[in-house]
Amino acid sequence: MQHTKLLIALGALILVAGCATQPGGMSRPGGNNPPPQPSPSPTPSQTGQPGPTTPQSSGNGGGQTATTAPQQPKKAPPRSASEISSPAVMSLLGRADTLANAGHMDAAASTLERALDLDPRNPFIYQRLAAVRLAEGQNGQAEQMAMKSNSVSDNNPFVESGNWQLIAEARKQAGDKMGAQKASAQAVNFRQAASQYNQ
């Protein structure tokens, strides 16, 4: 039982880590994917998040469009840590992956915390921490870390889809079937939102 849990969590870890980290991680993987030109499509928040609605407030769409006024074709958000992380952070992520793969979850978490000290608002680091906590069976902390990753991701659908997947897994482990389904749906939404960058 404990074993399968660990295996599932490790699977999730590898999945979200995207096996993209190389120790040292100096090379940028951007070479083979040209900057995508997404067509304007609904933002994940509109499709995904069950936003609060009230009967009185009908004219609220205006408020939002006003700020992001001239909608330019947005640059694709980063898919992997290496796109936004310094060599120092990448080297720590690489070390943490190695430690996690060897089952040293505590040491992996400690290394990821070192990375956070260097780059405190890097969503990929929080995401990995979430995966490590999931592997340790700390479902509550796994979910919290994934939520925190969302909060610093600047609405990055690549990151958020992974986080919702982790949250779904964490809720499943905790026996919260309904919650897990909701999170899975969110993951699907964000994957769709991310797919606009995949052409």
Place this chain on the structure above:
Amino acid sequence: MVPLAKKSRKSGKRSKPRRGQPRGWFRRLLPYVALVFCAGAAALALYTVHLDHEVRSKFEGTRWKLPAKVYASPLELYAGLDLSEKDLEQRLERQGYREADTLSDQGTFKASGSTLSIHTRAFQFWDGTQPDREIQLTFDGSGVASFKSIDDKGKLALIRLDPLLIGSIYPTNGSDRILVKLGDVPPMLPAGLITVEDRSFMTNWGVSPKAIVRAAWADLRAGHIVQGGSTLTQQLVKNFYLTNRQTIGRKLKEALMAILLDAHFSKDEILQAYLNEVYLGQDGSRAIHGFGLASYFYFRKPVQELQPSEIALLVGMVKGPSYYNPRQHPKRAKARRDLVLDMFHNAGFLKDKAWQKAKAAPLGVTNRSAHGNTQYPAFIDLVREQLHGQYNDSDLTEGGLRIFTTLDPSVQAAAEKEVDQGLKRVEKARGIKKDSLESAAVVTSVEGGNVLALVGGRDRGYAGFNRALDARRQVGSLMKPVDYLTAIKNPSKFNPITPLDDSPLAVKLANGKTWRPHNYSEHSHGTDVPLYYALEHSLNLASSRLALSVGIPNIIKTLHDLGYRGKPMAVPSLALGAVGMTPLDVAQIYNTLATGGYYTPLRAIRDVTTRNGKPLTRYPLKIHQVVDPGPAYIVQWLMERVARYGTGAGMYRVLDNSKQMAGKTGTTNNLRDAWFAGFGANRVSVVWVGRDDDKSAHLTGATGALPIWSRIMKDIDARGIVNTPPDNIAQMPLNLVFNPGAVNQGLGPDPDAMYGHGQNCPNAVKVPFIKGYVPQGLTPCDTDIMSQNAQYHRQQQQQEQQPEKRKGNWFQRLF
């Protein structure tokens, strides 16, 4: 044991008197006399056996209690670190790194131009041993531009410097030491000790009769004891087993034990014990024992890295650690050191050139402010508090644990400096009695919740009253962001431009008294003050009404969500901060606000390991979302307004204008307490200024605490906030024109400008609203004083207040 017993029997025989023919009566007494002597000899033999046991068991057993060692957080070096070359060099020197021509030794560095090369020290961290490496860094205007390894041990992207040893957890009036092995110390240290203290050490039997005779002769002539004549072995025995009293009986016991020790143990074992036992100074109530700790205490480096002049100083101090204390008596200490260097030279193990160089060298001891437990007593208090309940006292004072903390020495130094200078400055500028003010400060890391610095007061030489942890003072308006957050959590009722009523207020309390808050200016600002403005200028009337309408119990709930553990009274004045909190409590609350609503328990410790590096306890990062991202963002935005345009705006006299900060002033009745609490992207700082006797300090948050706060944030180069609204925030560009001083009853300079009709409005401010709750009819370029908005809200409030009235005041219902 047997040979020793024999020895003593022999000595018993020797002591038999032979004085010619005894007389008759004496002859009869002789058997009794013999009996007495035999009994004496037997007693001596038994005593020797007893001593022998004592000597052996104490020497072989756990000989030393090792106080836990407390380390600061290590400095990480990597490309992109915002640390100048000068600052890094200073840090290296503070940690006892030595500038050298070659990097062959650990703990050395070499600077040339904008390039700095370092040979780091190997160090056992909580996650294993990091080997020593040779690295090279280059610098540009913003810090470390490049980083690489220059040894042949492989590539590196970052490295940790060995952390600063900031203290030990030792028992009251206890001794402290760091164990060293004879094989690890520079050979000059034992050789020098023997030369100076006991030339015949390698050949004597633990005592040196020649030296004793010489000393005895000197003592006799003087009529009292003036000279010791002790061998290293005797000195060790004295330190180890005996008290400091010098009596003949003690001397004999000491000599006997020295012989026993010498008989049982090798010279190397005795020498190593001596290196670790010898008393070398005092740090408050902590006794500094052994060369391992003395090396850190005086030079901030491991004993392996000691240079000849430094070895000579320490060896010379053995004769009288307080008499030759290099910090108190530098001239005396230097004369002694130079004499010792001459002895080293004469003995042949210090060659001419090195001898001359060593004599020319300064004493090189670190100053008082950079050593030992007395430097960080406030922070060590917090460490003890966090350890409390997990480790018992003997674990901490005897087991040699290694405690890795979150203290950042440079942040701590900045906080201490600014507290000291800030108090002096404000006392002078405002004619306040010198040294009458006190202060406390806490700096935390936002994400991670690490306590980076803790200042418990202005006099830190002694572990005294730790105001950062123990002084519970009223927080005043520091409470307001909590009030406003509680309100904003209900977006259908409150948003940044909701008009608040700032007219005079009287609340009848259950005890019959009436609570009448006042604005600091004693003026009301009308009945339609936009919410953001009320917080910006810390309006008490508007804030009290707001707090009463959201409910004091709800505010207490928010306080607890944010991490406050106290139980404040549910009284209306809580809205204005009528609750005593410690600066650390405030730091916890504001840290949660700074993270965007993720409660992260503050921590001072990250890891505890055994003496040998085995992990014992981790204190991992734990986070818990306690405020939704939307309201958290709006409150941060409101506090940014405070910093930019409100009571906190004075910070930009010190801080770079481009750095967006958020914060709040706090001032209490009769100007007793002056607070400022606020944050940038990566640092929360809380500063309190007041008097210990609770009399008026004659200071407001803005005049007393904010200047210190701003300078701390500047010194530590806190990053500015980059606003990234969460996706349930809608931003509306509005012209914020509310001006209560304007003639038109606060309706702004030009009533016609109330509506911008969606035209281009370059001076508009992006005001955040929770999506779905932008007030009806509000369009881009409108102003904040839109009367429709005001009307709409008044209607709503009236509707909701009706059922309340029927049930009576919530507060009266409480009692």
